[in-house]
Amino acid sequence: MGGTMTVRKTTRKTTVGAIDSTVLNFTAGSDLLLDMALVNADCMGSAAHVTMLSRMPVRPKIITEQERRAVIRELVAIMRDADNGGFVIGLDDQDVHLAVERVLTARLGDLGKKVHTGRSRNDQVAVDLRLFAREQLIGTVREALELARVMFVLARRHVDVPMVGRTHMQPAMPSSVGLWASAHAESLLDDVALLMAVYDLNDQCPLGSAASYGVPLPIDRELSSRLLGFSRPVHNVLYANNARGKIESMILSALSQVMLSLSRLAHDLMLYTMPEFGYFTLPPEYGTGSSIMPQKNNPDVVELVRARVARVMACELAVKDIVRSLPGGYNRDLQETKGPFMEGLATTRGCLQSLALLMGRIQINEEALIRGFVPGVFATDRALELVAGGMPFRDAYHHVKEHLAELATMDPRRAIRKKTHLGATAGLDFDAFDARMASGRQWADEEWTAHCRAVSKLMGMKYPVT
Numbered sequence: 376m377g378g379t380m381t382v383r384k385t386t387r388k389t390t391v392g393a394i395d396s397t398v399l400n401f402t403a404g405s406d407l408l409l410d411m412a413l414v415n416a417d418c419m420g421s422a423a424h425v426t427m428l429s430r431m432p433v434r435p436k437i438i439t440e441q442e443r444r445a446v447i448r449e450l451v452a453i454m455r456d457a458d459n460g461g462f463v464i465g466l467d468d469q470d471v472h473l474a475v476e477r478v479l480t481a482r483l484g485d486l487g488k489k490v491h492t493g494r495s496r497n498d499q500v501a502v503d504l505r506l507f508a509r510e511q512l513i514g515t516v517r518e519a520l521e522l523a524r525v526m527f528v529l530a531r532r533h534v535d536v537p538m539v540g541r542t543h544m545q546p547a548m549p550s551s552v553g554l555w556a557s558a559h560a561e562s563l564l565d566d567v568a569l570l571m572a573v574y575d576l577n578d579q580c581p582l583g584s585a586a587s588y589g590v591p592l593p594i595d596r597e598l599s600s601r602l603l604g605f606s607r608p609v610h611n612v613l614y615a616n617n618a619r620g621k622i623e624s625m626i627l628s629a630l631s632q633v634m635l636s637l638s639r640l641a642h643d644l645m646l647y648t649m650p651e652f653g654y655f656t657l658p659p660e661y662g663t664g665s666s667i668m669p670q671k672n673n674p675d676v677v678e679l680v681r682a683r684v685a686r687v688m689a690c691e692l693a694v695k696d697i698v699r700s701l702p703g704g705y706n707r708d709l710q711e712t713k714g715p716f717m718e719g720l721a722t723t724r725g726c727l728q729s730l731a732l733l734m735g736r737i738q739i740n741e742e743a744l745i746r747g748f749v750p751g752v753f754a755t756d757r758a759l760e761l762v763a764g765g766m767p768f769r770d771a772y773h774h775v776k777e778h779l780a781e782l783a784t785m786d787p788r789r790a791i792r793k794k795t796h797l798g799a800t801a802g803l804d805f806d807a808f809d810a811r812m813a814s815g816r817q818w819a820d821e822e823w824t825a826h827c828r829a830v831s832k833l834m835g836m837k838y839p840v841t
């Protein structure tokens with residue numbers, strides 16, 4: 376009291392100065408945890424940066440060839456340590472970038488302190504996130520294609536199995552399980568195309584933009600970009616930093632589209648597995664029972680997909696809301712986009728994986744599907760038969776409307792065989808679907824191979840290690 380200021384003895388010494396520990400806890404936030412997912416990427420980015428520095432045409436050299444090799448050797452060791460739980464990001468590190476610098480300096484002395492020359496944590500985290508996104512997007516594309524593949528298998532196998540086609544949820548026209556399943560799969564193929572588009576936008580290297588405004592050194596940004604397997608650098612150094620959050624939100628909006636597809640699928644599954652419909656039965660090992668009701672087997676996976684759609688969309692909105700009113704250049708707010716970005720990716724991938732398992736073992740109940748064919752389902756087909764005999768469509772429409780009961784004898788199997796035009800029950804071009812699947816898979820394989828080759832070459836190791 377008495378006007379004296381309490382001196383808080385709680386400051387912590389960090390690589391970049393003393394910081395109050397409460398503030399440090401607050402500002403590091405979730406980075407200590409989330410940045411563990413960026414260790415590999417951070418080491419790759421640093422390897423590219425030191426390689427670029429070692430080739431920089433300045434005398435004396437900032438980093439010699441021999442020093443470059445020593446740094447990269449330690450970066451590889453850090454990647455291995457991280458794999459075995461031997462690398463930790465402490466509170467005094469604040470984030471992965473300074474944790475790596477701490478280890479490099481501990482192991483290499485002054486050389487470790489040179490690595491940050493001409494670089495900022497701002498372009499460092501930006502490049503880390505793009506490398507992380509690259510791997511994640513390839514994985515997401517593969518998993519979306521796997522679910523699509525399972526759905527196409529289901530569709531092919533049940534192309535002749537009738538299923539009531541609905542509009543407004545009411546019975547509408549004869550359809551098939553083949554049409555239903557391949558519709559959901561085709562939706563995923565469009566999502567894959569969108570994922571590839573955002574992948575291409577992500578495929579630009581922000582390294583060398585430093586704090587947001589470049590540096591007065593002859594930085595070779597093309598070289599860093601090439602070393603990391605990017606197809607090009609982000610051109611403008613300020614945009615390279617402003618794009619943080621923007622690129623994440625583009626990726627999240629592609630993920631939202633994936634989730635939108637899954638949401639529609641989840642809704643159908645929820646409905647058609649209800650005992651009152653009984654069209655499909657979910658594999659019991661992918662549901663859970665009740666602790667009180669012995670008879671229960673609940674569609675938990677489908678329900679959680681339904682909820683997680685909302686979460687991924689919330690992640691997209693969170694990132695957009697954080698960046699929408701930021702001034703240009705790096706702002707610490709950007710750190711908060713990391714959590715929703717990573718969550719959106721992990722959640723989408725988890726949903727794709729679980730649904731692929733589920734759809735691979737779903738049971739199709741043909742009898743129940745056929746039982747769903749109330750006579751009215753054939754009304755339009757019947758009217759068109761009358762049209763074929765010369766009756767104007769509107770007259771045929773009214774005639775059928777007045778004689779609905781007469782449709783009771785119509786055969787659903789015959790009905791779905793008669794729709795032979797493009798994309799209808801008997802006109803599904805599975806070969807065209809296969810071609811789209813194959814080109815998606817080839818794309819993922821090529822991108823993954825190119826990525827691993829670039830990293831392996833840069834780091835002088837086999838990547839991935841396992």
Ligand code: ARG
Pocket residue numbers: 406470496497500705707709710713
């Ligand atoms: N953890 C920080 C982030 O995610 C790294 C960049 C920190 N940069 C800074 N100027 N404080 O944004």
